[in-house]
Amino acid sequence: DAGVTQSPTHLIKTRGQQVTLRCSPISGHKSVSWYQQVLGQGPQFIFQYYEKEERGRGNFPDRFSARQFPNYSSELNVNALLLGDSALYLCASSLGVGRAYEQYFGPGTRLTVT
Amino acid sequence: AQTVTQSQPEMSVQEAETVTLSCTYDTSESxxxxxxxxxxxxRQMILVIRQEAYKQQNATENRFSVNFQKAAKSFSLKISDSQLGDAAMYFCAYGRRDDKIIFGKGTRLHILP
Structure with missing residues (x-):
C-alpha cells in the first residue's frame, strides 16, 4: 500500500508570496496533521483535520490555514510568506480521532523563502 | 504544558556497539x-518504537529497546549492535490519544565504521 504522499517535494518562494502544499493520506486514514520542522529543530504541530473539520491548531499565525477534502487529502496554505517560514513541512495521517498515537509521516515538502 | 527534552545534540558510537539516547518529558497526564x-x-520520519504509559513493560523492537521510567519521566532509547544504517536524527516524542505529537529537538547519531 502507498504511504503518505506530499507534493511538491521542494519549492522556492519569495517573501510576500503565497504557497499551497498538498498531502494524500494512507488509504483508509481519515485524519491528517501538519507539522513544521525548522532546520535543526523537531517538528512543531500546525493543524489536525478529521472528516474535513479542524480538530486542533498549534501556535501559528492566521497566515497559516488548511483544509481537508472529501477524499481526506489535505492542503496547507501559507500567505504573506516570511523568511522564517522556510522549513520542512510534514504531513501525517492516522485512522482518525482517538488514534493520533498512530501517525504515519510523509516525506515532507521543503519550502525555501527568499 | 507538555514538554520533551533531549539533552544530547549529537552522539557517536562504534559500529556493532551499543548506544543509549536520553529523553525526559513533563506532563501532568496519566x-x-x-x-x-x-x-x-x-527526511522521512520513521517510527522506531512506541511505549504506552500504562504498560510497565519496556517496549522492544529487534535491536531497539527503551527504558521507561514513568515516575522519573524518563524515556531512553538503547540501540544494540549499531549499524551504519542507524545513522540519523532521532527524536523523542510525546502524544495522547486525541492530540498532537510533541517532539524534542533531536539527537544526531553518528555511526563510526
Whole structure:
C-alpha cells in the first residue's frame, strides 16, 4: 500500500508570496496533521483535520490555514510568506480521532523563502 | 504544558556497539504515549518504537529497546549492535490519544565504521 504522499517535494518562494502544499493520506486514514520542522529543530504541530473539520491548531499565525477534502487529502496554505517560514513541512495521517498515537509521516515538502 | 527534552545534540558510537539516547518529558497526564522517531537524510520520519504509559513493560523492537521510567519521566532509547544504517536524527516524542505529537529537538547519531 502507498504511504503518505506530499507534493511538491521542494519549492522556492519569495517573501510576500503565497504557497499551497498538498498531502494524500494512507488509504483508509481519515485524519491528517501538519507539522513544521525548522532546520535543526523537531517538528512543531500546525493543524489536525478529521472528516474535513479542524480538530486542533498549534501556535501559528492566521497566515497559516488548511483544509481537508472529501477524499481526506489535505492542503496547507501559507500567505504573506516570511523568511522564517522556510522549513520542512510534514504531513501525517492516522485512522482518525482517538488514534493520533498512530501517525504515519510523509516525506515532507521543503519550502525555501527568499 | 507538555514538554520533551533531549539533552544530547549529537552522539557517536562504534559500529556493532551499543548506544543509549536520553529523553525526559513533563506532563501532568496519566494516559499518554511516548515515541522514538528516526529521521535519516531522506527526511522521512520513521517510527522506531512506541511505549504506552500504562504498560510497565519496556517496549522492544529487534535491536531497539527503551527504558521507561514513568515516575522519573524518563524515556531512553538503547540501540544494540549499531549499524551504519542507524545513522540519523532521532527524536523523542510525546502524544495522547486525541492530540498532537510533541517532539524534542533531536539527537544526531553518528555511526563510526
Amino acid at each position: 494516559d499518554y504515549y511516548l515515541f522514538w522517531y528516526k529521521q535519516p537524510p531522506s
